[in-house]
């Protein structure tokens with residue numbers, strides 16, 4: 001997979017951007033608040049249809065404009081295709097080769113992206129929802145059908161919660177039918193997440209061992225609390241049965257609260273260092289290394305299992321990592337041959353690692369120029 005060209009219009013503070021990225025590294029340099037992250041966000045939005053950080057779609061449209069548009073021309077399995085996304089009036093429209101996409105599968109068709117931003121530290125420091133979102137992004141990259149499957153689960157959950165809020169008037173038989181649907185959809189999500197973690201955790205643990213500078217091993221795990229010891233081997237039908245039982249066991253409580261308290265939507269990923277919670281005990285630098293281990297594992301895993309490297313977006317990562325880990329990351333990226341977009345406020349941090357075919361961009365006040373920053 002390779003991005004051949006990118007066009008951005010009225011996305012955040014970027015009025016117009018048109019560029020042909022390097023097949024390897026494209027490095028955007030600029031002071032704080034100039035639009036570097038916005039450029040990465042435009043790419044992320046194109047590749048996922050999800051904002052990287054905005055809560056609402058309307059935040060993506062340049063102030064004073066009606067709509068934003070991002071278009072990318074990709075080389076995918078030897079064929080070129082163009083995908084575009086338009087946002088306006090709070091909705092988004094996905095286009096393939098200029099026509100409305102017939103389905104999300106048609107739109108994505110092999111485009112995948114892995115982003116690494118300073119906010120990713122939330123995966124260690126933040127709550128379960130941040131880790132779940134992180135896990136699900138990786139699952140979606142690995143198993144594109146997961147997008148549809150997680151939507152089905154979200155729909156079933158919404159319906160059940162609506163019913164629970166009706167409280168005493170709920171017909172038990174009616175609720176049973178909802179539980180059946182929810183348990184089946186939930187079991188699929190468990191199985192997808194479990195499969196991804198089985199591939200990814202050993203790789204992430206190995207990467208951490210080489211960058212963590214500690215004898216303590218890292219462990220990344222996914223094990224929903226109510227699913228018992230045989231979660232690792234249970235088939236999907238057994239997972240659905242277990243979830244159904246958990247839903248029944250908590251029905252009273254759920255009716256009181258008006259929402260469903262068990263299922264993939266409340267799961268967590270555990271990250272431990274030397275057997276202790278990384279959130280409570282790992283240093284800031286170790287936490288960064290734990291996230292870096294995960295990201296590199298994700299890239300390696302996609303290449304091994306899907307046969308292509310994702311597009312990599314690295315936002316201001318060089319200032320987050322110490323020189324040794326930074327050198328490790330740059331070395332890894334150069335060896336991997338991945339197509340990378342990288343932002344930095346200080347070109348000096350990445351100049352030494354930049355190959356001769358690097359495309360340098362200078363970002364200033366939303367204007368993106370294809371020129372190298374001057375050497376100090």
Ligand SMILES: Nc1ncnc2c1ncn2[C@@H]1O[C@H](COP(=O)(O)OP(=O)(O)OP(=O)(O)O)[C@@H](O)[C@H]1O
Pocket residue numbers: 011012013014030031032033034035036037038039058059060061062063316343345
């Ligand atoms: N919808 C929008 N319309 C216009 N400008 C916006 C919009 N959303 C954000 N901005 C502006 O974009 C700028 C921030 O850009 P961005 O986050 O890309 O900065 P950056 O270059 O990555 O900076 P840093 O190095 O601080 O992370 C801010 O000036 C902000 O006001």
